[in-house]
Amino acid sequence: MSASSIDQAIEHHINGRLDQALGLYVQALQEDPQTPGAADLISAILRTYLELALALMKTGRNSDAIRSFQRVLAIQPDEPVAHAYLSRLFISDNDLPQATRYLRHYLRLVPEDHIGARLLLAYTGAEAVPERPAPAYITRLYDNYAASYDQKLVNSLRYQCPQLIRAALERHCQDKVAILDLGCGTGLCGQAVSPMATRLDGVDLSPQMLAKARQRAIYNELTVGDLYPFLEKKAGWYDVLVAAGVFEHIGDPRHVFRAAFGALRDSGLFIFTAEDNPTQELSVNSSGYYMHGRAYLAGRATQCGFAVSSLESVTLRLDNGRPVRGLCVVLRKTP
Numbered sequence: 001m002s003a004s005s006i007d008q009a010i011e012h013h014i015n016g017r018l019d020q021a022l023g024l025y026v027q028a029l030q031e032d033p034q035t036p037g038a039a040d041l042i043s044a045i046l047r048t049y050l051e052l053a054l055a056l057m058k059t060g061r062n063s064d065a066i067r068s069f070q071r072v073l074a075i076q077p078d079e080p081v082a083h084a085y086l087s088r089l090f091i092s093d094n095d096l097p098q099a100t101r102y103l104r105h106y107l108r109l110v111p112e113d114h115i116g117a118r119l120l121l122a123y124t125g126a127e128a129v130p131e132r133p134a135p136a137y138i139t140r141l142y143d144n145y146a147a148s149y150d151q152k153l154v155n156s157l158r159y160q161c162p163q164l165i166r167a168a169l170e171r172h173c174q175d176k177v178a179i180l181d182l183g184c185g186t187g188l189c190g191q192a193v194s195p196m197a198t199r200l201d202g203v204d205l206s207p208q209m210l211a212k213a214r215q216r217a218i219y220n221e222l223t224v225g226d227l228y229p230f231l232e233k234k235a236g237w238y239d240v241l242v243a244a245g246v247f248e249h250i251g252d253p254r255h256v257f258r259a260a261f262g263a264l265r266d267s268g269l270f271i272f273t274a275e276d277n278p279t280q281e282l283s284v285n286s287s288g289y290y291m292h293g294r295a296y297l298a299g300r301a302t303q304c305g306f307a308v309s310s311l312e313s314v315t316l317r318l319d320n321g322r323p324v325r326g327l328c329v330v331l332r333k334t335p
């Protein structure tokens with residue numbers, strides 16, 4: 001391509017005729033891969049398409065957003081961000097085969113899975129329900145969420161889990177006790193139960209969420225990390241374990257029940273909320289959150305040595321203005 005042709009491409013670009021500019025840049029690179037500036041200018045156009053797609057998605061214009069992401073892939077077939085968002089858009093359109101295609105392509109590009117693609121493949125029915133999410137995905141999800149979490153959960157979603165756990169604790173416990181807050185996040189549940197604690201510790205995978213919890217100055221000890229190995233190191237330490245809004249990230253609960261059993265003193269309590277699945281034992285919803293059946297949870301808990309003290313149907317929060325059905329469970333460690 002002659003210098004005047006690249007000038008022509010730039011002229012289209014400056015005047016907002018992105019498709020024409022893109023075509024000429026691509027042609028220039030095919031003819032001479034060293035064409036100065038062409039690769040950077042293509043990237044600039046792809047960023048514009050990505051930003052446009054994201055803005056369209058935010059305003060609910062899903063089919064326009066899909067077209068814009070697909071334009072990106074026509075030029076750069078291995079752009080993971082486009083695959084990730086396209087899978088979400090097709091899930092919300094209930095086109096599960098298309099969503100599966102984009103999720104599989106995403107996982108080939110990012111095997112460490114930053115978006116919970118394996119969970120979403122379970123939702124689309126393409127793969128079995130995974131035992132647990134990748135810890136790196138949880139850390140990333142909540143690190144990004146930390147700044148807006150309290151405002152969103154309390155004001156927009158009317159999040160009830162901390163109050164439900166506090167009420168269950170009051171019903172089952174007369175004295176003050178040593179409490180561990182599993183998946184403590186920014187400390188919303190810790191705040192609710194702290195008046196009943198002789199000692200309050202917290203553990204969470206997200207450093208950003210934990211930094212917010214630290215600002216509350218209600219915890220004796222806060223640890224960044226995975227709750228399973230943490231529990232295994234604390235044999236017989238706690239009277240009560242609480243987990244508000246955490247079972248959404250816990251698949252088969254046997255592992256957490258066994259570890260919790262070990263960390264509790266005799267007659268200790270494990271109080272948690274879970275999203276209810278009225279028809280199946282265990283599944284993943286369209287957001288990539290686990291849902292548990294009540295009989296399944298109770299069965300797994302008793303297999304691990306717990307007695308089920310109570311298992312109530314509750315509303316956990318709102319989702320698009322609709323109540324999310326859940327369970328508030330109290331297990332007691334039977335000596």
Ligand SMILES: C[S@@+](CC[C@H](N)C(=O)[O-])C[C@H]1O[C@@H](n2cnc3c(N)ncnc32)[C@H](O)[C@@H]1O
Pocket residue numbers: 138139142161162182183184185186187188189203204205206209225226227228243244245246249
């Ligand atoms: C919905 S938030 C709930 C936070 C807090 N409990 C509350 O009620 O606001 C879920 C939290 O669980 C944490 N989490 C999920 N899986 C975890 C794991 N395996 N180990 C430690 N933390 C985990 C996440 O990082 C996140 O902060």
